[in-house]
Amino acid sequence: MDEKNQTTGAPAASEADVLLDVQDLKVSYHTYAGVVQSVRGVSFSLEPGGTLAIVGESGCGKSVSAKAIMGLVKDPGVVDPQSHIVFKGRDTATFTKEDWRSYKGGSASMIFQEALSALDPTTRVGKQITEAILAHEKVSKEEAKKRAIELLHEVGIPEPERRFKQFPHELSGGMRQRVMISIAFACNPELLICDEPTTALDVTIQDQILSEIREMQRRHGTAVIMITHDMGVVADIARDMVVMYSGLIVERGSVADIFAHPRHPYTKALLAAVPRVDQSRSDELAAIQGTPPDLINPPTGCPFCTRCPYRMDVCTKAMPSETDFGSGHRASCWLHDERSPRVDEVIQAASEEGGAR
Amino acid sequence: MSDSATQPILSVKHMSKFFPMGRGSQLKAVDDVSFDIMPGESLGVAGESGCGKSTCGRCVLGLYELTAGEVLFRGKDISKMSRAEKTAFRREAQMVFQDPFASLDPRMTVADIVGEGIDVHHLAKNHDERTKMIYSYLRMVGLNEEQASRFPHEFSGGQRQRVGIARAMAVDPSFLVLDEPISALDVSIQAQVVNLLVKLRRERDLAMLFISHDLSMLRYISDRIAVMYLGMLVEIGPSEELCENPAHPYTKALLASVPIPDPVAEAERVAGGVKLTGEVTSPVDPPEGCRFCSRCPFATDRCRTETPQLAEVSPGHFCACHLHG
Numbered sequence: 298m299d300e301k302n303q304t305t306g307a308p309a310a311s312e313a314d315v316l317l318d319v320q321d322l323k324v325s326y327h328t329y330a331g332v333v334q335s336v337r338g339v340s341f342s343l344e345p346g347g348t349l350a351i352v353g354e355s356g357c358g359k360s361v362s363a364k365a366i367m368g369l370v371k372d373p374g375v376v377d378p379q380s381h382i383v384f385k386g387r388d389t390a391t392f393t394k395e396d397w398r399s400y401k402g403g404s405a406s407m408i409f410q411e412a413l414s415a416l417d418p419t420t421r422v423g424k425q426i427t428e429a430i431l432a433h434e435k436v437s438k439e440e441a442k443k444r445a446i447e448l449l450h451e452v453g454i455p456e457p458e459r460r461f462k463q464f465p466h467e468l469s470g471g472m473r474q475r476v477m478i479s480i481a482f483a484c485n486p487e488l489l490i491c492d493e494p495t496t497a498l499d500v501t502i503q504d505q506i507l508s509e510i511r512e513m514q515r516r517h518g519t520a521v522i523m524i525t526h527d528m529g530v531v532a533d534i535a536r537d538m539v540v541m542y543s544g545l546i547v548e549r550g551s552v553a554d555i556f557a558h559p560r561h562p563y564t565k566a567l568l569a570a571v572p573r574v575d576q577s578r579s580d581e582l583a584a585i586q587g588t589p590p591d592l593i594n595p596p597t598g599c600p601f602c603t604r605c606p607y608r609m610d611v612c613t614k615a616m617p618s619e620t621d622f623g624s625g626h627r628a629s630c631w632l633h634d635e636r637s638p639r640v641d642e643v644i645q646a647a648s649e650e651g652g653a654r
Numbered sequence: 655m656s657d658s659a660t661q662p663i664l665s666v667k668h669m670s671k672f673f674p675m676g677r678g679s680q681l682k683a684v685d686d687v688s689f690d691i692m693p694g695e696s697l698g699v700a701g702e703s704g705c706g707k708s709t710c711g712r713c714v715l716g717l718y719e720l721t722a723g724e725v726l727f728r729g730k731d732i733s734k735m736s737r738a739e740k741t742a743f744r745r746e747a748q749m750v751f752q753d754p755f756a757s758l759d760p761r762m763t764v765a766d767i768v769g770e771g772i773d774v775h776h777l778a779k780n781h782d783e784r785t786k787m788i789y790s791y792l793r794m795v796g797l798n799e800e801q802a803s804r805f806p807h808e809f810s811g812g813q814r815q816r817v818g819i820a821r822a823m824a825v826d827p828s829f830l831v832l833d834e835p836i837s838a839l840d841v842s843i844q845a846q847v848v849n850l851l852v853k854l855r856r857e858r859d860l861a862m863l864f865i866s867h868d869l870s871m872l873r874y875i876s877d878r879i880a881v882m883y884l885g886m887l888v889e890i891g892p893s894e895e896l897c898e899n900p901a902h903p904y905t906k907a908l909l910a911s912v913p914i915p916d917p918v919a920e921a922e923r924v925a926g927g928v929k930l931t932g933e934v935t936s937p938v939d940p941p942e943g944c945r946f947c948s949r950c951p952f953a954t955d956r957c958r959t960e961t962p963q964l965a966e967v968s969p970g971h972f973c974a975c976h977l978h979g
Contacts, residue, residue: 354840469933499702499867501930504911508924526841529913532920552917570845572874574912575919577894581852582874584845588810 316520317366317384317488318342323377324361324370331593335361335374337544345487348514348521350535350552352528352567356589358544359524363490366522367407368397384488403433406481408510410493412473416465422476423461429483448479451516452509471502475509482513489514490522495530507533528568532556537625540564543589543600550626560620560628563601599631607632661729662690663829663861664714664747668723671706671713681938683709685885686723688964693828696855696862698876698893700869700908702934706885707865711831714863715747716740727829745775748822752834754814758806764817765802768792771825787824795820795850812843816850823854829861836871848875869912873897878970881905884937884945887964891971901973904930904946944976952977 324336336358343349351359364370366382368389382389384400392400409415417425426445430436436444442461449457452475465473474494481489491510495503511534514521523534531538531552538555540548540563548561559565569583587604590596599605602612611631620633631637671684683706691697699707712718714725716732724731727743735743748771751757758767768788771777778784789799795816806814815835822830832851836844852875854860864876872879873893880890881904889902900906907930914920932949944962947953956976964972 354842471933499934500869500911501702501908502933504913504929505931507913527913528841528915529920532915532917533913533924556915556917567841568915570841571915572870573914573916574870574873574897574909575914575923577897578874581849582845584849585842586846588812588843 314344315342315383315386316345316347317522318381319362319366320381320383321377322362322365322380322382324358324365324380325375325377327373327375333592334595335544335592336365337592337595339539339541339544339546341539341546341549343488343520343522346514346518346520347537348523348535350523350525350531350538351541352525352531352538353541354526354589356543356592357541359541360492362541363407363492363522363524367405367490368392368401369407399433402429402486403484404486405488405490406484406486407490407492408474408477408481408494410496412470412477412497413465415477416473418465421462421464422468426461426476426480426483429480433484444483445479448483449476451482452476452479452513453505454479470498471506474498474502474506478506478509478513482517482519485517486519488522489519490524492524493526494523496525496527503530510534528556528571540567543595544592545600545629547601547630548626548628550622551624554622554624554626558622558626560622560626560633561601561630562605562607562632564628599629609637660692662726663693663695663728664691664863665726665729666690666714666723667726669710669713669720669725670722671709671718672721675938679939682885682940683937684713685940687882687885687887688723689880689887689890691829691861691863693861694855694859695878696864696876698864698866698872698879699882700866700872700879701882702867702908704884704934704937705882706937707882708833710882711749711833711863711865715749715831716743741775745771745825746827747829747831748825748827750815750818750822750830750832750835753838754811754818755806755838757818758814758821760806763803763805764792764797764809767806767817768802768820768824771821775825777825791820791824794823794854796846810843811839812846815839815847819847819850819854823858826858827860829863831863831865833865834867835864837866837868844871851875869897869909881908884934884940886945887974888946889971889973889975890964891968891973895968895971899968899971901967901971901978902946902975903950903952903977905973907949944974 320340322336322339326333326335339362353359365376370376423445426448427441430441430444446457446461449460454460454472454475495506525531535552538552539546542563548555548564555564559568566583566585572578585604590600598613598615599617602608609631617629617631619627619629621627666687666689669684669687673681673683675681687710699710701707713720730739732743765788768791769784772784772787778787788802792802797816836847839847855862866872876893878891879893879896881888883904889905897909900909911930914923930949935948943959944957947957962974962976964974965978967973967978
């Protein structure tokens with residue numbers, strides 16, 4: 298329980314225990330239609346070897362946050378200068394070109410959703426792995442090749458010597474994702490960001506890839522940030538999670554706590570919206586009516602209020618602050634404010650009125 | 655003629671669809687598949703990519719010419735229908751596509767998209783009635799009248815899928831083929847669309863062929879589930895029975911690979927269960943015998959030589975596996 302505190306608590310107590318500390322991250326994109334505020338002040342931290350899931354719908358800012366951590370936000374995107382991304386005690390804003398070079402792909406690496414577009418179609422997969430090794434370490438080409446073949450073997454690719462010479466198009470989706478994983482682990486990263494690594498894959502392959510990532514993480518002691526919209530994947534791999542909605546974190550805590558007692562109406566709805574394969578169910582699925590707000594003109598109040606069944610007047614007017622439920626579990630919702638009516642009564646009344654939709 | 659309540663609305667008999675791949679090889683997308691769908695029944699088709707589930711959906715609507723076998727709609731072979739019968743069939747059987755971005759004409763307004771079927775089948779007597787019908791179908795799927803004059807690009811993914819459903823429903827069909835209708839949508843929006851489909855089915859007594867790779871959703875939405883592997887039907891049965899007591903090793907493995915949104919149950923799933931190794935082999939010139947045998951932990955020599963046939967393992971629950979043969 299105590300270690301969970303450190304991972305999800307906003308400012309970490311001692312720097313030595315923190316691998317990554319993100320403080321008030323804001324990212325905006327300047328488009329013709331206006332300034333899209335994709336990430337609007339996100340803070341979280343991650344300890345070495347920990348696993349954090351970032352959950353949310355498309356457009357909630359989860360991928361943009363990951364890109365910002367990797368220093369991949371490109372024009373027209375702008376990371377707010379007040380934001381702090383601190384990796385092992387050093388703010389990435391102070392990184393020199395050399396620092397970035399050893400950070401990207403060295404101490405921190407990333408796996409993308411579309412392995413086919415992330416890999417170079419004209420380069421043999423072996424070369425793409427050795428390239429990563431040679432860019433970061435002073436080893437001979439032969440040594441790099443040996444390491445690459447070992448890595449391919451490690452992620453469960455049969456006949457690694459033959460695969461080493463093949464092009465990405467000759468591999469299946471699952472194999473490509475395994476190649477991505479071996480590139481990501483080529484330089485023993487301390488941080489791995491996985492951006493929906495299994496969304497494009499079949500369930501049986503997803504299962505294999507998840508256990509591959511789990512195994513590699515265990516072996517290399519890597520900290521993992523898993524970005525996903527699939528609550529099943531969260532339950533599978535992560536110990537801690539943050540739930541994002543329209544560029545903000547609405548709930549954070551350990552996976553066990555949040556799944557057992559979701560505190561934010563959005564988290565509740567997300568958990569109730571999916572049927573389970575291991576349970577029969579005949580009631581209506583809890584659909585969240587409406588769509589997320591426009592991030593060019595984000596609402597002043599709680600961003601979820603237009604879709605929330607428990608909406609109160611205050612929700613449309615002001616942002617709620619985070620309420621602490623102990624052991625790092627926090628949610629930003631007016632229902633938990635001490636001035637609010639008792640939460641249980643409100644929920645009870647709403648569900649009697651015609652269902653928690 | 656038998657009573658229409660007991661006669662299947664769709665009957666698929668030994669349906670095969672092979673695509674020539676040149677030099678005499680064949681891609682066996684659907685190989686000797688048979689099943690029935692009763693009026694008002696929802697049959698889910700599950701399987702990994704490349705198992706032939708989408709081809710199956712297209713074949714039953716007559717969008718592909720069959721290599722062998724037949725598809726009977728209300729007892730009539732769809733390939734031998736007269737022109738008038740075919741027109742009636744095209745009205746009664748409709749399709750909802752996976753990609754709500756690619757399946758709607760970007761240059762047509764929503765009213766015209768929904769109204770096209772009404773025009774083709776002359777379902778409205780005059781322009782006013784047509785407009786009224788379009789509005790009522792839009793309302794039925796949760797869109798409003800002001801949105802009728804808009805174009806597809808003005809809608810979100812979930813709304814577009816609603817337009818796709820309204821278009822299919824506008825000709826008052828009795829059978830719908832839904833090809834992965836929710837997989838392009840966000841979780842919260844998926845639930846909206848699924849609830850809409852459940853409601854429509856209840857109100858209009860629609861029969862459905864629901865194609866999806868998402869077993870959790872299939873268990874929720876369909877009466878029966880058919881599991882396909884490399885073009886063959888390996889198991890079919892009532893949804894609850896099939897998910898609780900899967901008979902085929904492939905179905906077992908498929909069910910065991912779905913992550914469960916509950917940390918405790920998920921830890922148990924990861925610790926135990928049948929794990930599937932390897933990947934789907936190529937459907938081009940597949941080997942004799944059971945198609946699954948290269949990945950099956952229970953494969954014997956018999957599996958490699960002899961193709962298993964569907965056999966009943968419990969009432970209404972069939973499985974094609976030598977373990978149950």
